Amino acid sequence: MQVANGAGACPGAIGQVFPTAVVNMVMSMRSFEILVDDVEQSMLRLTAPGDDTTSTAASYHLSSGGRRVRCRLALDAGRRLGLDDASSVAIAATCELLHNASLIHDDLQDGDCMRRGAQSVWAKFGKDVALCVGDLFVSAAYASLAGVKNTELAPLMRASHLAVSRVIHGQIADLCDLPSAIDGYLETISGKSGALLCLPLELCFIAGRRNGALDAARHAVDAFAVAYQISDDLGDWRADIENGRMNIVAVLEHNAAVGREIAIQRARQMAFEHLDLSEELALRFPEGCGRLIANYACEMRDALASKDAA
Numbered sequence: 001m002q003v004a005n006g007a008g009a010c011p012g013a014i015g016q017v018f019p020t021a022v023v024n025m026v027m028s029m030r031s032f033e034i035l036v037d038d039v040e041q042s043m044l045r046l047t048a049p050g051d052d053t054t055s056t057a058a059s060y061h062l063s064s065g066g067r068r069v070r071c072r073l074a075l076d077a078g079r080r081l082g083l084d085d086a087s088s089v090a091i092a093a094t095c096e097l098l099h100n101a102s103l104i105h106d107d108l109q110d111g112d113c114m115r116r117g118a119q120s121v122w123a124k125f126g127k128d129v130a131l132c133v134g135d136l137f138v139s140a141a142y143a144s145l146a147g148v149k150n151t152e153l154a155p156l157m158r159a160s161h162l163a164v165s166r167v168i169h170g171q172i173a174d175l176c177d178l179p180s181a182i183d184g185y186l187e188t189i190s191g192k193s194g195a196l197l198c199l200p201l202e203l204c205f206i207a208g209r210r211n212g213a214l215d216a217a218r219h220a221v222d223a224f225a226v227a228y229q230i231s232d233d234l235g236d237w238r239a240d241i242e243n244g245r246m247n248i249v250a251v252l253e254h255n256a257a258v259g260r261e262i263a264i265q266r267a268r269q270m271a272f273e274h275l276d277l278s279e280e281l282a283l284r285f286p287e288g289c290g291r292l293i294a295n296y297a298c299e300m301r302d303a304l305a306s307k308d309a310a
Contacts, residue, residue: 032079035075035088035089036068036071036072039089039096042090042093043062043093043144044059044062046093046144047062047136047137047140053125053129054133054136057121057124057125057129058136058137060124060125061100061115064116064117064118066100069197070096070197070200071092071093071096071200072292073095073293074091074201074204075088075089076289076291077200077205078092080288081205081287081289082208083204083208084149086147087151087207088204090144090146091204093141095196095199095200097140097144098138098163098164098199100137101138102167103115104130105131105171107120107122107130108121108122109171109175142157142160145203150207151207151209155206156203156206156207159206160199160203163196163202164195166190166191167192167196170190170191171192173188173191174188174192178244180254182252182255188246189225189226189229190225190226193226193228193229194222194225198217201213201221201285201289204289205286210286213286216284216285217285219277219281220281220285221293224282224293224296226274227270227274227297227300230268230271230274234249234264234267237250237264248267248270249263249267250263268308271304275297276301279297279298282294
């Protein structure tokens with residue numbers, strides 16, 4: 001772990017000069033990871049209570065890994081806004097369950113046999129099981145939301161529904177409408193990817209009575225989601241174009257009437273611009289709630305820059 005103080009930090013001396021601060025920071029990180037594990041256990045309790053096929057398939061998918069970005073966004077924002085840990089865990093589990101439901105259904109619709117280096121749920125257990133398990137995750141997400149304390153549940157449920165609705169509209173646009181204009185591409189990505197990535201912040205802001213930050217959160221996360229998708233597209237453009245899937249390179253070629261190399265260059269520039277916007281907006285969130293999004297944007301910017309250098 002590297003710690004900087006903005007003035008040429010000396011890692012070797014940090015523990016000697018600030019022993020209490022370092023101990024507190026390590027303890028805070030440990031307690032945060034305990035909460036991440038609490039989220040995992042909560043999702044398993046809600047979706048895999050037994051040893052039947054449904055529970056086995058649900059547990060199989062949840063154990064397949066993932067960075068749990070939405071979980072971490074919720075836990076971090078919840079702490080910064082003063083929510084109790086149980087409410088933050090409930091929100092985190094809600095968001096992760098909805099996200100993982102979308103992954104199960106997305107693999108089924110796209111015919112993808114692999115997810116995170118292992119067989120996808122439908123490939124291992126069959127299409128019918130995958131459909132039902134994905135539905136179970138959606139239902140479990142709303143059950144988890146009932147665990148949020150000291151706040152009215154109706155606005156949280158409404159926000160969750162609107163996020164799911166945006167995902168569904170984005171998914172259908174991706175599957176059926178295949179946008180050829182840049183605006184259509186951005187709208188599709190905003191729904192398909194941005195909606196559930198923003199939901200942890202939205203729910204925490206609502207629970208923490210910071211509704212004034214909702215619009216900024218949506219704009220910042222949408223910008224990050226677009227940059228993430230463009231980065232993904234740049235790695236998959238050959239396969240996507242061959243299989244008729246949505247890809248920013250094809251959109252730019254068609255919409256701007258440019259050659260492929262220019263389309264790739266413009267796509268990279270779009271990614272950098274959206275990352276800059278995402279970081280700028282995220283750092284304005286109340287109580288530092290946007291720091292994780294800003295950090296993710298910085299990581300992605302470095303990764304794109306390193307690919308350019310290579």
